[in-house]
Amino acid sequence: MLRSDLRRQLLKVVGAFFLAAGLPIAPALSATRPSAGARRTLAAFLDALLPRDAVSASASDLRVDAQLWALARLDRRFERLLVLGCQWLDLTGTVRFADLAASDQDKVVEWMSTSDWNQIPRRFYELVRQTAVETYYSNPAAWNGLSIKAPPQPSGYPPPWQ
Amino acid sequence: MTSRYDAVVAGAGAGGAAAAWRLCAQGLKVLLLEAGPRFDPLLDYKLHLPDWERQVMPRRRGSQAEISFGAFAHLDPGERSLRSWNAAFGPIVRGETREPMGPGYWHVLGVGGSTLAFVGESHRLHPQAMQLRSRFGVGCDWPITYADLESYYGLCEQLIGVAGPAEQGARWRSTPFPLPPHPLSPAAKRLQAAGARLGMDWQANSRAALSMPYDGRPACNYCGNCSRGCPVGDKGSADVTFIRKAEQTGRLALRSDSRLLRLHPAAGGRIASIEYVKGKTTYRVETPVLVLAAGAIQTPRLLLANRSRQHPHGLANSSRQVGRNFMESVFWSSTGIVPDLGNSHVGLPSDAICWDFNGPQGIPDVIGGCRFHSAVQEIGLVGPIAYASRIVKGFGRALKEGVRNQFGHCLSVGAFGEFLPNDESRVDLDPARKDEFGMALPRIHSHLGQAEVSRLRFMAAQSRRLLQEAGASTLVEEYGAWDLFSATHVFGTCRMGASAANAVVDAQGRSHDHPNLYITDASVFPSSGGGEAPSLTIQAFALRAADSIVSGKVAS
Numbered sequence: 001m002l003r004s005d006l007r008r009q010l011l012k013v014v015g016a017f018f019l020a021a022g023l024p025i026a027p028a029l030s031a032t033r034p035s036a037g038a039r040r041t042l043a044a045f046l047d048a049l050l051p052r053d054a055v056s057a058s059a060s061d062l063r064v065d066a067q068l069w070a071l072a073r074l075d076r077r078f079e080r081l082l083v084l085g086c087q088w089l090d091l092t093g094t095v096r097f098a099d100l101a102a103s104d105q106d107k108v109v110e111w112m113s114t115s116d117w118n119q120i121p122r123r124f125y126e127l128v129r130q131t132a133v134e135t136y137y138s139n140p141a142a143w144n145g146l147s148i149k150a151p152p153q154p155s156g157y158p159p160p161w162q
Numbered sequence: 163m164t165s166r167y168d169a170v171v172a173g174a175g176a177g178g179a180a181a182a183w184r185l186c187a188q189g190l191k192v193l194l195l196e197a198g199p200r201f202d203p204l205l206d207y208k209l210h211l212p213d214w215e216r217q218v219m220p221r222r223r224g225s226q227a228e229i230s231f232g233a234f235a236h237l238d239p240g241e242r243s244l245r246s247w248n249a250a251f252g253p254i255v256r257g258e259t260r261e262p263m264g265p266g267y268w269h270v271l272g273v274g275g276s277t278l279a280f281v282g283e284s285h286r287l288h289p290q291a292m293q294l295r296s297r298f299g300v301g302c303d304w305p306i307t308y309a310d311l312e313s314y315y316g317l318c319e320q321l322i323g324v325a326g327p328a329e330q331g332a333r334w335r336s337t338p339f340p341l342p343p344h345p346l347s348p349a350a351k352r353l354q355a356a357g358a359r360l361g362m363d364w365q366a367n368s369r370a371a372l373s374m375p376y377d378g379r380p381a382c383n384y385c386g387n388c389s390r391g392c393p394v395g396d397k398g399s400a401d402v403t404f405i406r407k408a409e410q411t412g413r414l415a416l417r418s419d420s421r422l423l424r425l426h427p428a429a430g431g432r433i434a435s436i437e438y439v440k441g442k443t444t445y446r447v448e449t450p451v452l453v454l455a456a457g458a459i460q461t462p463r464l465l466l467a468n469r470s471r472q473h474p475h476g477l478a479n480s481s482r483q484v485g486r487n488f489m490e491s492v493f494w495s496s497t498g499i500v501p502d503l504g505n506s507h508v509g510l511p512s513d514a515i516c517w518d519f520n521g522p523q524g525i526p527d528v529i530g531g532c533r534f535h536s537a538v539q540e541i542g543l544v545g546p547i548a549y550a551s552r553i554v555k556g557f558g559r560a561l562k563e564g565v566r567n568q569f570g571h572c573l574s575v576g577a578f579g580e581f582l583p584n585d586e587s588r589v590d591l592d593p594a595r596k597d598e599f600g601m602a603l604p605r606i607h608s609h610l611g612q613a614e615v616s617r618l619r620f621m622a623a624q625s626r627r628l629l630q631e632a633g634a635s636t637l638v639e640e641y642g643a644w645d646l647f648s649a650t651h652v653f654g655t656c657r658m659g660a661s662a663a664n665a666v667v668d669a670q671g672r673s674h675d676h677p678n679l680y681i682t683d684a685s686v687f688p689s690s691g692g693g694e695a696p697s698l699t700i701q702a703f704a705l706r707a708a709d710s711i712v713s714g715k716v717a718s
Binding site for chain 1: 209210211212213214215216251256345347348382383384385386387393394504505507508509544545546547550551556557558559561562563565566569570
């Protein structure tokens with residue numbers, strides 16, 4: 001469960017994101033509460049962003065998807081963006097995004113990352129990427145392979161330093 | 163504690179805390195009002211949690227003020243080399259005008275004020291930066307000199323426990339720093355070595371953080387996250403220094419979560435009483451002396467909002483200078499990846515500094531200097547979230563590998579520079595937006611003059627040159643004031659000066675209009691300095707003003 005102070009901060013980011021962009025939302029796409037399919041799509045998208053590798057776990061291994069949906073319950077705009085983004089992802093191929101081959105998922109995400117800044121795919125990519133890396137790297141299980149092993153306090157990093 | 167006081171101080175940040183301590187230490191009973199909460203370092207600061215990176219200074223109810231902004235200027239495409247960008251996100255500003263970064267004005271309402279979130283640089287102003295008009299024909303002179311503040315600087319350094327080097331060039335000193343300088347971090351050592359090859363003199367910065375145990379407080383353990391609130395207590399924020407000392411006198415009544423709303427002037431101009439609200443209760447307090455120290459945004463707001471038939475332009479404003487002359491520190495940072503540097507995230511933020519260009523004539527072809535410092539911890543490149551959000555582009559395995567491979571290899575040069583006052587930069591009252599008490603919000607208008615842009619060009623070029631010399635293989639992030647308004651240091655909106663015609667307060671910080679009203683925050687600064695952190699000067703000036711108050715009472 002997110003602490004209340006972090007919730008406030010994240011929701012502020014979400015709010016600023018919508019306000020700054022005047023985000024156009026295509027009327028043909030209906031935003032509803034997340035279905036099981038949407039949940040599966042978001043988990044797959046997050047794992048494309050942060051996949052499991054030989055060193056550390058994937059985003060879904062660390063329940064990043066569940067934490068994003070928990071955040072979305074607190075802000076309908078964020079929930080709407082997630083649902084719309086997942087709908088869009090599932091329209092990109094002949095099968096749902098989660099059922100695409102990993103290489104095809106990567107092609108979709110790569111396209112999103114360079115698409116029009118003012119359209120849903122890019123906004124979805126940027127906001128979900130930012131929220132995902134914040135959530136993912138807040139878990140020490142994601143720190144394998146880094147020179148950081150613990151939070152800064154209570155031990156600090158006393159000298160001598162290499 | 164009696165409910166009658168010898169003085170009321172509004173604002174428990176750098177200037178208010180210092181003034182309150184000095185008054186209490188000399189026997190006065192002081193009521194210190196603070197609009198924000200009292201933070202509990204052990205409960206509120208989250209540096210022991212794995213998600214510490216997700217927020218900067220913790221927010222509590224009432225710890226941030228609502229601020230409004232005027233229109234920002236159109237960005238000149240000819241200066242696009244000064245745009246802010248990072249490797250992960252690209253350009254930060256995608257529109258055609260300058261815009262606020264985050265809250266724009268970074269501040270904390272709370273007991274300790276914005277010192278709770280400062281990294282703790284403890285600087286004396288360059289003596290010549292106080293004489294810009296008379297010596298260089300720009301800006302405004304201070305009505306006091308460095309010599310007038312010098313003993314107070316030393317007193318503040320002793321009370322805080324400042325750690326610093328033996329010499330700081332033009333900043334002559336009559337007493338040594340109480341503590342030895344901190345060891346240089348790996349990042350700072352790299353900048354120092356590269357700077358030496360370029361003829362730049364880098365030295366240990368003077369820091370309000372303890373290099374050894376001092377006055378009952380422990381030494382710093384170099385976690386590098388000063389701006390998120392220090393749970394150790396070694397950082398010399400006002401709550402653990404001046405306020406702690408003031409409370410030890412037994413003569414301080416501290417009221418947190420208490421918002422000053424009204425000032426009631428009497429015949430002759432004296433401020434007879436004030437009203438503040440705490441919770442749902444409004445209190446009226448008579449006071450012989452009122453010291454305002456709410457900062458360069460809230461102090462002018464309070465004075466402007468207290469207008470009346472007798473004072474149609476607000477209080478202390480016969481000069482019409484309240485809110486004018488707004489200045490911010492011009493800022494820049496460049497970050498590069500240095501492959502053979504490791505652990506750049508450890509150590510004290512801003513632990514090394516270069517003063518070579520800090521004097522008013524330090525930068526070619528423009529008046530007003532700047533300083534450079536080691537910035538990697540100060541700008542938050544201290545954990546994997548920062549690297550994944552800002553430094554490493556893309557997604558997937560490349561993103562994760564990039565974070566692993568680059569973490570600890572960032573090297574950052576930061577710079578702060580002079581800001582000359584101009585007619586367009588000011589603080590006024592927003593005509594359309596009010597706070598929960600019905601008071602108009604302060605509205606910041608910020609405009610960069612040509613001198614500021616020239617200074618930014620120099621700061622950017624020198625930062626890039628230094629990173630290249632330090633072995634940076636590629637630049638990954640640059641932030642600057644050209645397209646972002648992001649101010650932690652703000653000044654000038656209740657300018658100090660000898661004449662009531664063009665200044666709000668005199669050389670003692672006393673209002674030209676109200677004989678028992680003093681101001682002891684950075685709003686009184688006639689100039690910003692060449693990038694020095696202002697807290698020590700605010701505190702030194704506050705002690706001097708407090709002595710003036712005490713001597714005035716003795717004389718009367």
